[in-house]
Amino acid sequence: MASSTAITKIDLGADGFKKIASGKVREIFEIDSQTLLFVATDRISAYDVILDNEQFGGFLEVANPQNGDHQGIPQKGALLTQLSAHWFKRIASWLPDLRTHFLSTTLPPDLPTSLPFQQLQNRSMLVDRLRILPLESIVRGYITGSAWAEYIKSGTVHGIPMPKGLRESERLEKPIWTPSTKAEVGGKDENISPDAARELIGEAVARRVEEASLAIYEKAHAYAAERGIIIADTKFEFGGDVETGEVVLVDEVLTPDSSRFWPADQYEVGRSQVSYDKQYLRDWLTSSGLKGKEGVNMPEEVVAETGKKYREAYEKLTDSKWSNTA
Ligand code: ATP
Ligand code: MG
Numbered sequence: 001m002a003s004s005t006a007i008t009k010i011d012l013g014a015d016g017f018k019k020i021a022s023g024k025v026r027e028i029f030e031i032d033s034q035t036l037l038f039v040a041t042d043r044i045s046a047y048d049v050i051l052d053n054e055q056f057g058g059f060l061e062v063a064n065p066q067n068g069d070h071q072g073i074p075q076k077g078a079l080l081t082q083l084s085a086h087w088f089k090r091i092a093s094w095l096p097d098l099r100t101h102f103l104s105t106t107l108p109p110d111l112p113t114s115l116p117f118q119q120l121q122n123r124s125m126l127v128d129r130l131r132i133l134p135l136e137s138i139v140r141g142y143i144t145g146s147a148w149a150e151y152i153k154s155g156t157v158h159g160i161p162m163p164k165g166l167r168e169s170e171r172l173e174k175p176i177w178t179p180s181t182k183a184e185v186g187g188k189d190e191n192i193s194p195d196a197a198r199e200l201i202g203e204a205v206a207r208r209v210e211e212a213s214l215a216i217y218e219k220a221h222a223y224a225a226e227r228g229i230i231i232a233d234t235k236f237e238f239g240g241d242v243e244t245g246e247v248v249l250v251d252e253v254l255t256p257d258s259s260r261f262w263p264a265d266q267y268e269v270g271r272s273q274v275s276y277d278k279q280y281l282r283d284w285l286t287s288s289g290l291k292g293k294e295g296v297n298m299p300e301e302v303v304a305e306t307g308k309k310y311r312e313a314y315e316k317l318t319d320s321k322w323s324n325t326a
Contacts, residue, residue: 005074006074007041008042010027010039010119012029012116015115016112017029017030025044025045025080026038026039026252027039030129031126034128035103035126035128037124037126038081038126038127040077040080040081041072042072042073042075044073044278046278073307073310074303075307076310078122079314080256080257081125081252082122082314082318083254083318084252086318087220087253088100088102090223091249095215095219098249099247099248100249100250101239101249101251103126104125104126105122105124107120108126128239128248130241130248130250131240132182132238133201133205133239133247134200134201135200135209135237135238136181136235137179137235138213138233138234139175139178139233139234139236141172141175141233142170142230142233142262143162143172144168144232144273147191148169151166157176157178158180159192160178160194167270168269168270168272169232170269170270175218177210179192182237205245205247208247209238216249216253224261224317229261229262229276230262230263231260232262233259236253237250237251254317256277256278260273260275261276262274276313277310279309280305280306280309281298281306284299
């Protein structure tokens with residue numbers, strides 16, 4: 001597989017693996033009743049709008065380099081998986097009491113030989129299968145995005161009263177837990193108050209989710225800051241172990257897709273910040289009048305520049321060179 005080819009769809013049905021879910025970026029297959037293969041494709045979403053709605057809605061998909069199509073970012077899926085794995089290992093050492101769904105990035109040796117191993121390697125994780133809590137557990141250390149919009153309107157963030165006089169992108173005195181609902185594919189997540197979240201998933205579970213999210217954010221923020229990256233906010237997901245009632249960290253963690261990463265050396269309070277990774281794509285979509293249009297093909301340059309930013313984030317955060325054979 002040429003490293004310049006984006007892999008935007010993966011189907012293992014012919015190899016006997018049932019696809020149990022397909023998100024904007026990932027395809028999830030059943031290995032057995034307790035284990036899933038969590039595969040990140042090279043798809044990329046921007047602006048929460050439908051750019052190519054053939055099957056998934058709301059994101060770019062399908063690479064056909066023969067036709068000059070560029071609808072994914074080559075190696076992005078592998079990079080997201082390896083970066084998540086990096087964080088899962090860090091989190092295990094920072095917070096040994098917090099269970100995560102992460103098992104391994106090594107494919108089990110007994111998988112059928114018909115599988116496209118080359119396409120799966122590096123972009124796949126074996127994870128514990130869990131019931132996912134219907135909540136996006138967002139932590140914000142800085143006021144930006146939808147939180148800034150709400151603050152300007154009402155002085156609150158997810159209904160939480162905030163101090164007066166905050167400026168755009170300002171660091172908050174303390175990071176805050178600002179959950180949202182988890183919309184169905186194609187829908188839009190809605191910001192909710194911590195109280196509404198407690199009602200949704202129950203007091204005890206909500207407390208554990210909040211504590212864990214804030215604890216991870218604080219550790220990761222300090223870790224990234226030493227490497228020139230500000231984690232402005234991030235989104236976690238949690239699962240519940242039905243048998244034990246335990247709360248388990250799932251999904252991807254602390255990637256450019258689930259977080260706002262800002263280059264620390266360009267940070268300036270009082271304005272919006274440059275998005276680390278998707279700025280080229282967004283600027284190009286806006287300037288070429290394609291924002292919100294369907295079936296968009298990115299020019300080669302946008303693909304290359306976007307890929308470069310993802311690699312830069314990976315390299316800074318892991319202290320290592322990106323290599324697709326990691
Ligand atoms: P959405 O979460 O709304 O589908 P998404 O587009 O971000 O949005 P992806 O990141 O592409 O989704 O796919 C990941 C999906 O897998 C999410 O729906 C997530 O809730 C689910 N998931 C994550 N970890 C697990 C797990 N351990 N067991 C079952 N499902 C999981
Ligand atoms: Mg996701």
